[in-house]
Structure formats: structure tokens, C-alpha cells
Amino acid sequence: MKQFVLSFNPENTDNGSEKELILTDREFHYLIHVRRYSSGDSIPALSPDGRVFKMSVLDVGKKSCTVGFTQVFKENTEKNSPLPRITLMPALTRGRKMDLVIRQAVEGGAFAIWPVLTENCQVKFRKDPDTSGKNERWQRITVEALQQCGGKYSTALETPGTIADILETWDRRGPLFFLHEQKTGNKEPNSLHQYLAEPFEDLAIMVGPEGGFSPGETGLLRDYGGKPVYLGQRVLRAETAAIYGLAAISTIIRESNEWQTA
Structure with a gap:
């Protein structure tokens, strides 16, 4: 399954809570212009430390977008x-x-x-x-x-x-x-x-x-x-x-x- 690879490690999200962040530059371009995601869409996201998140597109601007992160796996099964x-x-x-x-x-x-x-x-x-x-x-x-x-x-x-x-x-x-x-x-x-x-x-x-x-x-x-x-x-x-x-x-x-x- 295709996924989005993050260049940073988001903070832990416990009890299903969601953290909001803004993506710019290459990450914004890939998500919105290459993958053509829009508001309301979701995609698995992998952080550099191996955690897997559900990433949802909340808002899309001209040069940036706001996304929400919910951690879905604490253990990396592939490792x-x-x-x-x-x-x-x-x-x-x-x-x-x-x-x-x-x-x-x-x-x-x-x-x-x-x-x-x-x-x-x-x-x-x-x-x-x-x-x-x-x-x-x-x-x-x-x-x-x-x-x-x-x-x-x-x-x-x-x-x-x-x-x-x-x-x-x-x-x-x-x-x-x-x-x-x-x-x-x-x-x-x-x-x-x-x-x-x-x-x-x-x-x-x-x-x-x-x-x-x-x-x-x-x-x-x-x-x-x-x-x-x-x-x-x-x-x-x-x-x-x-x-x-x-x-x-x-x-x-x-x-x-x-x-x-x-």
C-alpha cells in the first residue's frame, strides 16, 4: 500500500487524539500535486522513527496544507x-x-x-x-x-x-x-x-x-x-x-x- 513518508517525527497522539501540522515545499507538492489529495482525504504516513499514522488533509492552500495526525500503530511489525x-x-x-x-x-x-x-x-x-x-x-x-x-x-x-x-x-x-x-x-x-x-x-x-x-x-x-x-x-x-x-x-x-x- 502506498504511503506518505514524513521528514520529521510528530508528537505522540494518545487515545485517538489528533495533532495538526502544516506541510510546505516538497511534502506539500507531493501530497497535493503529485498524489492529488484534497480536503477530507486520508493516507498512511510513516515517520523517520518508524511510527505509522493516519494522516488526514484538513485544508489546502496555494503553497501549504494543514493535516491532522492520529497514531495508529505504536509497534513497527516489519522490524x-x-x-x-x-x-x-x-x-x-x-x-x-x-x-x-x-x-x-x-x-x-x-x-x-x-x-x-x-x-x-x-x-x-x-x-x-x-x-x-x-x-x-x-x-x-x-x-x-x-x-x-x-x-x-x-x-x-x-x-x-x-x-x-x-x-x-x-x-x-x-x-x-x-x-x-x-x-x-x-x-x-x-x-x-x-x-x-x-x-x-x-x-x-x-x-x-x-x-x-x-x-x-x-x-x-x-x-x-x-x-x-x-x-x-x-x-x-x-x-x-x-x-x-x-x-x-x-x-x-x-x-x-x-x-x-x-
Whole structure:
């Protein structure tokens, strides 16, 4: 079900009481001009902290509208699902390709997205004015995707970093899988089913750029304890591999009760 994603956390509304607020700028434009809501209409609204509200349009002006909020769920049921918190770490790709990865990762249920700077990346990410523009666009895409898919938690968007920096920050909070275009030998299973046979609260999937990880990066990931995953003989584009890996892991975990007892 489509929903409205708020950029702020409304105050708690207890006993069915309603809080009134005024929406302006992008939120006003999306609700009134894109979704074409008018006075008297209602829509589910998700706050950044995961609460779900019933949002009713009370009055519409030229550049703003007044809405009322009634909290309908105090617990986020999707956060209590069997799926662990999955962080997707895709190599930074050019322009619209990265936009596509972010949009589809949100729709696919990623808990966080952490773009990776690799040796074979064709894109450089610097701390300059253009960087803030990219961040704003990616944040806007995550909101649009969440509004479209009806997910019940906001996907966190981390600042791009090198593999070494990300590994240090990840700090083994859960297993880290990296997609590899070749089987890596008999000592490692390379099988997602084997890797995912035990439950985890957090896990990460790292995806290389066009041309794959360099030998040095592969060695760094192995030394860290990263688990290589082989997805078959077909060579996938970086943006395809990212969503392929996320979907494969999510499906295997979601259906774990069926295949573990088969």
C-alpha cells in the first residue's frame, strides 16, 4: 500500500487524539500535486522513527496544507519480521545506475545502503559541493521508493567510503558477504544456503564495480572474514548484481523454515 513518508517525527497522539501540522515545499507538492489529495482525504504516513499514522488533509492552500495526525500503530511489525537487518554495500556507479540501485534496494527491503569506493570504480566521490547534491538526490530517491512500496522502516543512506573504512566501521556486527564472479575454491562453500543456515541480526552484502574487485580488495575482504558468494556463470552488471544479491539473500532467509526442514 502506498504511503506518505514524513521528514520529521510528530508528537505522540494518545487515545485517538489528533495533532495538526502544516506541510510546505516538497511534502506539500507531493501530497497535493503529485498524489492529488484534497480536503477530507486520508493516507498512511510513516515517520523517520518508524511510527505509522493516519494522516488526514484538513485544508489546502496555494503553497501549504494543514493535516491532522492520529497514531495508529505504536509497534513497527516489519522490524519484528524474521529478516535480519540487511545492509547493501554497492560499488559506486555512474549517475542513473546508482539511482536505480538505491531505489530498488529500498523497495527490496534493505535496512541501509552504504556505497563503496573501489579501485575499479569509474566514479570519484569527493567532499565538494557536488557531493551534497548527490546526497540530497539519493535521500529524495529513498523517500520516493519508500512511499511507493509501503515499507514500514526508513532505509538509512550512509556516506560512501573505501572498503577499508567501511570494514572498520562495520566492525563485524554480522557476517559480510561479497559477490564474486568466480568460484573461490573448495575450502569455502560459496553457497548462500550454507552461509545463512544460522540466524543473524545484521548482515552485509558488498558488490563490486564493473570489472569486479581488485586482487588486493579481494584479499582484504578475505582477511577480514568476508564470505565470497558466487551467483553463477553469467556476468552481471554492477547494478543488476546488487539487486540480485539482495533479493537472493532476502528470499532464502524468508523461506528458511521451509528449506531447513525439507
